[in-house]
Amino acid sequence: MDEPAGDDLGLLVRGVLDYAIFMLDPTGRVVSWNAGAERIKGYRAEEIIGQHFSVFYPPEEIAARKPERELETALIDGRLEDEGWRLRKDGTRFWANVVITALFDDAGNHRGFGKVTRDMTERRTAEQALRESEERFRLLVQDVVDYGIFMLDPGGRIVSWNAGAQRIKGYRAEEIIGQHFSVFYPPEEIAARKPERELETALIDGRLEDEGWRLRKDGTRFWANVVITALFDDAGNHRGFGKVTRDMTERRTAERALVQRSRLVGHLVDAQEVERRRIAWDVHDDSIQSMVAVGMRLQLLADRLPEEHREGLYTLDESVRAAVGRLRTLVSRLRPPDLDRHGLVIALAGHLEEVLPGWGLEYTLRHDLTAEPTSEAAVTGYRICQEALTNVHKHARAARVEVSLSTVDRGTLFRVTDDGVGTAVTGTDPGRDHFGLIEMRERAESAHGWWSMSSRPGEGTSVEFWLPSAPDEQR
Template structure:
């Protein structure tokens, strides 16, 4: 077999490329299997026809076939992508290379034409381009997050609206810059940007919170996630970086912590003050009045009958005042908590203060531990306010208090069978402090507080305070 025959067989057998020859005027002089498969013509149908039959009308109108041959002659070859026609009139997206063939003496002998059907690849490319475009638009429009890309060395290659909003740079200002411009000097000195990229490569991603710089030099508190991007073959392609401005949240959190701290000081100070007043009233006023009462009693015994009655009455009203002062002392400072613990104090309060108002009371305790005294005082205070409310607002006949040890703390429920909360709810919360104070006390102690009420069906206050167990009951 001559080598020429070898080439002929090879070309004719190729299926993926249409390979054929044109004479100097553009008429087809050879055809292969690939050309038949792509264009649909058999060899005997197409030989001798002009190759412009493959071009759609708009290209014919623009004289494209002739111009392509001219350019191939001028440049030696020509590459083009565009729509071409099959025999059945359908279009396909073709990649075409036309090569001008010259003899040794430089005379034009004709052209070779290699055509590939790129329709599928074009569809796939198009789909990819579209989905990339969609993602690009999506990422670009995000406002709350700064989302941008870094190349393998940390230079910025894309930017979005959120990044612009948070950091203050326009896209054209920041593209190409190194991302370390966002870091404050102390981080640069500690080589933090480079270390973060290294960690992202090692671990796949890195999350960090810290101060970053805006374009105008002001600082913001950022939450940052850097993700290393690898190609299918495992090669590092760059990084994506997602940044959130947490300044406001951080400030709000700090304000809350600060408020809690102040409130807890306030409550502590209030308890101290109450205790001091309670001691004063107890040690001073009550002792003095008890003494006055006893003297009056003695005096009454010695006086003539006509004065006896009057002094008895005075002694009685002194005794009654002493009783009220003792009640006040108990209210100011449930001293019995220190001595006897929470449950006896609550029982005492129910008997001495609540029962006399005509309410039936029931106390159920399933406490596994005695809470520490400060926690017991808070528990007691919240119960006290809840019970005062029942007395003042509920028109109830009975009230039930239950205490459980639960989740490392104490769960308390105070339920009445009264009228429930007025509907609509009491308007001005600043004229009513009881509910607010109960909630604050519970939250300051690290717990929670809630109220549930149905009109006509009573009210239940529930709260939970964490308690480190101090001693077994």
């Protein structure tokens, strides 16, 4: 039963291609050779059998007596494993994993050595490439300053720290490594078990993103954007967490300032409109009514007075009438009554007819509105058109202006285009003391629409803006 098994084993060893498997006599000479040895080292059996195995070693290893020392160690310990450069027949080197086993017969006599060699060059190259890329990656992470990037062990203790983390949180690596990451959380969050809950969630969902206040080493707070990722090794074991933190304090402050500013502007614009309307009503219901009554009294009085005084009263009545007329104009400037009564297009047409001929401007008003803008959008649109037209009058030296309104995207698109001299000023960068453009843009934006002005010197100017019909839906 033993013999066939021995033959089988011989066949197996001779045929194996992935390993060089061969025997040395006690002095280190090659006594057997397999297919794998031929493939890896390049010698055929008849070329190598009888030679000393040190031919496989590079000169520097031979000089250091490495082949002999390996055999001595194998003889003492029974076995030796080594990795290192070896030579092929053609003189090229390969990275070898070598196991040398001392062989004894049943009587305990030393019969030689078994040697199994594996060509690890490819694996070594791959491993080295991986190590290098990991190293490069590590350096990259290490030096990034915009993000705090660090690792936690599964229990939440910090195991690595980068330059960004030091910059943002103020701790040096040696101060913080080993500490629990909850030191970054304010007391109220710790009391609410937030750090633990974040790790739990990251572990279940794989990832967690959060924004909130965190503490620096000096106790000051910063607004952080945090992403925690659960990390697993190839075998699926949980190895800890990666944590990427970004300091968003400045951005948050800027965003809030912007929101507050546009809220304030929106509020001012609204307040202005409300105040104008109130004054318009007061003037209309009180001043104008009283003056009309005065006028009627003057008439009655005049009829009863002798001829010589009548003329004086008529003159008085005339000036009262003229004052009433001026007040009516004031009222309609403050709050165009057509806007409430007849809608935007008629109010605008009225305004164009009233002012443009006096400015020597020809005009057209086009509209294809399929939906009437809301009354807020109508007031806003009317006011922006007013300012755009005033600018045409003040700055454009134009002959014609075209105003157009159309229903677009559940809102109204307005365009005021002149054929004047144009300008290099843009809506985003108006001059210091000019508020017309800013006010137009703010009005449109606080109504949740947009505004833009396009112009080239010499080519006329076009102001375009869009206002949604239902502001809240657009948010």
